[in-house]
Amino acid sequence: MERKHVVVYRDLPPGELERLQAEHDVTCADPRKPAQMQAFLDALPSAHGLIGSSYSIDDALLDRAPSLEVISSISVGIDQFPLASLGRRHIMLCHTPGVLTESVADFLFALVLGSSRRLVELGRYVQQGRWKKNLGNDMFGWDVYGKTLGILGYGRIGQALARRAALGFNMPVLYHTRRPVDSGLPQGRARAATLQEVLRQSDFVVIVMPLTPETRGMIGPDEFAQMKPQAILINGARGPIVQEQALLDALDRNQIRGAGLDVFDVEPLPQDSPLRDHPRVTATPHAGSATHETRAAMARMAVDNILLALRGKPPLAAYPLPT
Secondary structure, three states: OOOOEEEEOOOOOHHHHHHHHHHOEEEEOOOOOHHHHHHHHHHHHHOOEEEEOOOOOOHHHHHOOOOOOEEEEOOOOOOOOOHHHHHHHOOEEEOOOOOOHHHHHHHHHHHHHHHHHOHHHHHHHHHOOOOOOOOOHHHOOOOOOOOOEEEEOOOHHHHHHHHHHHHHOOOOEEEEOOOOOOOOOOOOOEEEOOHHHHHHHOOEEEEOOOOOOOOOOOEOHHHHHHOOOOOEEEEOOOHHHEOHHHHHHHHHOOOOOEEEEOOOOOOOOOOOOOOOOOOOEEEOOOOOOOOHHHHHHHHHHHHHHHHHHHOOOOOOOEOOOOO
16 A cells, blocks of 8 residues: 555544554644744645644645645544635545543533532632631532423434433423534433524523534524523533623623633633632533543544545545535
């Protein structure tokens, strides 16, 4: 088999890198690191494959890579790629759905629990030496068991989240999705609903939909105005789905109770962002899939994808591109 050139633009576990090197010539260069940017650009003209994540690939970059056949993203999300351009150039795009479903669902439900029971805030309360007497009402949290969970987006992760809520915490589940999807749960445990129904009836609204032109800025002032005053918003999808200023306004006006955020408009979250230390926000650093087991599985699948594609075989998961 012909050896080709693969550019690795995010660190891979040593064993996965060795698998790539056994079949192809490999350049490792992370363009997010200034010292490696030039090496990354210099490698593009001869690159047949790219593998990595957390870096936007645009048309200007693709122009530098005329031999490119496949991009293998170590992620499920594909919002950092110009899908129409990839389709027009006949460049395959692979990603890693499935292997992170349960880990992300665990994490999102932890955000539901943590934001409602104020775990981060209470932890700081102890660490700062402020716990000197029994808690008063001003430090109480709120129950989760039996409350209504609303899910925006009902793919693998949304369904895994619904199982945890409905079967583990006896929570009625409402879900909103673009196309009809069976709940995957026993009858009466979950039902499809309009966006307005989810917003108006849910105690927790969890976003797990992809970022698209249709979903960008989808949750704004009108949507917050429809939510319950005691509702908590959880965003584990992509930051730009939620209008951050509208979220801040809703929190400060007591339109909603709080927010649990794993994603933001700008990442890492800027030091001057008012979300960083807002008393009603539980913020985490885009860590939904960040377990040793899951990140290893994602890297393994991404390497499988690019190796199969460069052999001329179907990869494990190719994203359908416009033609």
